[in-house]
Amino acid sequence: MTNINKPFYKKVLTITIAGLIATTVVGCSNNKSKNSNNTQTTQKVNKTNSKKKSSKITSQKNALRKNYNKIKIGDVTNRADGGSTIKAVKKILGNPDSTTTTTVKAYKAKS
Numbered sequence: 086m087t088n089i090n091k092p093f094y095k096k097v098l099t100i101t102i103a104g105l106i107a108t109t110v111v112g113c114s115n116n117k118s119k120n121s122n123n124t125q126t127t128q129k130v131n132k133t134n135s136k137k138k139s140s141k142i143t144s145q146k147n148a149l150r151k152n153y154n155k156i157k158i159g160d161v162t163n164r165a166d167g168g169s170t171i172k173a174v175k176k177i178l179g180n181p182d183s184t185t186t187t188t189v190k191a192y193k194a195k196s
Contacts, residue, residue, distance in 0.1 A: 152177050152178055153178070155169075155177050156168075156169045156173075156174055156177060156178075157169045
């Protein structure tokens with residue numbers, strides 16, 4: 086038999102390609118036990134935090150609604166007589182962050 090030697094670069098190229106394929110297969114393998122525990126723990130923490138935030142927001146909205154319902158609406162046709170004054174509304178809801186004034190047909194409305 087004749088001994089045919091492959092050129093050196095072909096041997097190196099073959100070994101390199103085989104190594105890359107092996108690395109790719111190992112890297113793409115799915116290690117479920119390690120990842121699933123971390124994912125489940127993260128999901129549980131996220132759900133707990135979400136429930137706490139949701140509960141806090143709901144209680145804030147309920148408190149605001151309760152205070153808002155204390156404001157009396159005046160008679161629009163009679164210059165809002167019988168309604169809560171600005172001072173009373175500030176007492177109920179607190180001072181606003183900003184205010185604007187609007188004039189409509191010689192009437193000033195502050196909001």
